[in-house]
Amino acid sequence: MVVNGIDVTIDGLQDISEQEIVNYIQYVEKQTSEKLDTLHISPADNGEVHIDYALQPQKFERIRRITGYLVGTIDRWNDAKRAEEHDRVKHGMH
Structure with a gap:
């Protein structure tokens, strides 16, 4: 029921x-x-x-540390911060 x-x-x-x-x-x-x-x-x-x-299942948002910031997404970042993220060294990628 x-x-x-x-x-x-x-x-x-x-x-x-x-x-x-x-x-x-x-x-x-x-x-x-x-x-x-x-x-x-x-x-x-x-x-x-x-x-x-x-x-009920809880909504879950992935949080990552990118360039020293805890973020869910980078869609609200300005161009300078996006460039910093693009140029960073990504570890653990094969």
């Missing part, structure tokens, strides 16, 4: 309400400060529930 855009699976719990699922989603997202991708709810010992979850 999908609740609030999150793929939710439930094993062994027939009487769980949608509001309870929403509460679990909100709890996990508050604890992790991340958005959920999937949530799996199953019974645990002593009447509690066991929650497994996966978070």
